[in-house]
Amino acid sequence: MSEQMENTSLSMTTFPTEVYDEELIIICQRTNSSNFAAVVVPFFFYFVFTLSLLGNSLILFLLLKFENIKTVTNFFILNLVVSDLLFTLPLPFWGYYHGHEWIFGNSSCKILASMFYFGFYSTILFLTMMTVDRYIAVVHAIYANRTRKMLYVYVVSGTVWIISFFSALPKFVLFGTRNNVIFGMLCEETGYLADKIDSWKLVGYYQQVVMFFILPLLIILYCYTLIVIKLHYAKMHNKDKAIKLIFLIILAFFICWTPYNIIIFIRARQISKGSSEDDCDESIDYAFLVCRNIAYFHCCINPFFYTFVGTKFRRHLARVVGRWIMWGSRYRQSSFSSKTSEHSPQTVYE
Incomplete structure (x- = not known):
């Protein structure tokens, strides 16, 4: 499994003792990191929720209002926005849980996880x-004209959703609620032997590192490297700007995801060795909290790299803002005229 709904902010799993099928397991109590998580994590989750909901909702509005959805690029952007919203909507629930306890029931625990x-x-x-699609469109333009049809994007998008569904399915099976005498109601991986839980966590950790970091990073580096080479020799007036944007996308992905996956890999190695998750060293806990927050933040800002950096979406946004300003100006002018007519003296002509 991946990190047990991020180990319920660590405060939820670092209890002194717990019993699994009459087997007593001693777990280190990490008070400092637990207190830190209970304060920082809810604030950050609420912040990310607000930023992501506003940003992605705006992108979705502009996309549906001004753009043709039945194009390859726009359909990919639509799917990316929906993915970010699916990730974002449970954050307020987890934010509350990290600072208190789970109050939303067992079914909600499974569904939201x-x-x-x-x-x-x-x-x-x-x-x-989307990176692969841009690589095909730029590096293999002639081939792209024949293959980049809507059927192509439907098949690719469907495949992504299916892979993501089966990758997240173990969360629905393993997550559940249970009562703890210290922390109250918990929402975490439960209901199985401790060894079984650790085995699934180990699978999730390596799945995260290999399938959702190393492979995507290698693909992104390969595709954008060839795109940069192609742009370098192309005769286009905006190629420097495009290359800088590509560099920014790669840098943001690497900075946000690398520390987080290093911590995940360390945790996987600790489980493989049969040691406690951190041998009572709270530095791993602090590092995990900080790196996880950075990685989650990237999930909310990445649509901006693919939308507002483009001329079309900036133009759409300017149109919407312009209409709001004109509407506000007309409203104020109408209100002012109404008040003026009410207070103006009447004449014999009225």
């Missing part, structure tokens, strides 16, 4: 597929 990871995984895969 699987929905969260469903959006999480599909976001990364759609970013990767």
Whole structure:
């Protein structure tokens, strides 16, 4: 499994003792990192939720209002926005849970956990597929004209959703609620032997590192490297700007995801060795919290790289803002005229 709904902000799983089928397991109590998580994680989750909901909703509005959805690029952007929203919508629930306890019931625990990871995984895969699509369109332009049809994007998008669904399905099976005497109601991987839980966590960790980081990173580096080479020799007036944007996309992906996956890999190695998750060293906990927040933040800002950096979406946004300003100006002018007529003295001609 991946990180047990991020280990319920660590405060939810770092209890002193817990019993699984009459087997007593001693777990280190990490008070400092638990207190840190209970304060920082809810604030950050609420912030990411607000930013992502506003940004992605605006992109969705502009896309549906001004663009033709039945194009390859726009359909990919639509799928990416939907993925980000699926990832974003459960965040307020997890934010509250990290600071308190789970109060939303067992079914909601399963649904929100699987929905969260469903959006999480599909976001990364759609970013990767959009990179591949741009590589085909730029490097193999002639071939792209014959193959980049709507059937192509439907098949690719459907494949991404199916892979993401089955990757997140174990969350729905394993997640559930249980009561803890110290922390109250928990929402985490439960209901199985400790060894079985660790085995599924190990599978999730390596799935995250290999399938949702290393492979996407290699594909992104390969595709954008060849795109940059193609643009370098092309005769186009905006190629420097395009190359800088590509560099920014790669840099953002690498900076946001590399530290997080390094921590995930360390946790996987600890489980493989049969040691406790961090041998009571809270530095791993602090690093995990910080790196996870950075990675989650990238899921909310990545649509901007594919939309507002483009001329079309900036033009659409300017039109919407312009209409709002004109509407506000007309409203104020109408209100002012109405008040003026009310207070103006009457004449014999009225």
